[in-house]
Amino acid sequence: MNDLNTRLLQAHAAGDIAALADLYEQAAASQSDDDARGFFLTHAYVHALEANLPDACRLRRLLVDMGREAPEDGIRA
Numbered sequence: 001m002n003d004l005n006t007r008l009l010q011a012h013a014a015g016d017i018a019a020l021a022d023l024y025e026q027a028a029a030s031q032s033d034d035d036a037r038g039f040f041l042t043h044a045y046v047h048a049l050e051a052n053l054p055d056a057c058r059l060r061r062l063l064v065d066m067g068r069e070a071p072e073d074g075i076r077a
Helices: 002-014 017-029 034-050 055-065
Strands: none
Touching: 002 017, 017 034, 017 055, 034 055
8 A cells, every 4th residue: 555655645745636536445445444444435535525526426325335424315224
């Protein structure tokens, strides 16, 4: 994750919100721990929302499936 960490820092420095969404999703995919995966997916989702990216819906669904976001109806499975 060293290279990924470097790219995350560069994207933060550049203010590249779309790249941050993608990089945080990559970071999430590289995690075996659910807490770490949820942490990185949440950041990916927030940046996708900020950049108005179409991936925001998919990222939200991943968080709902993980139990880290409430479904649209507000009822948790």
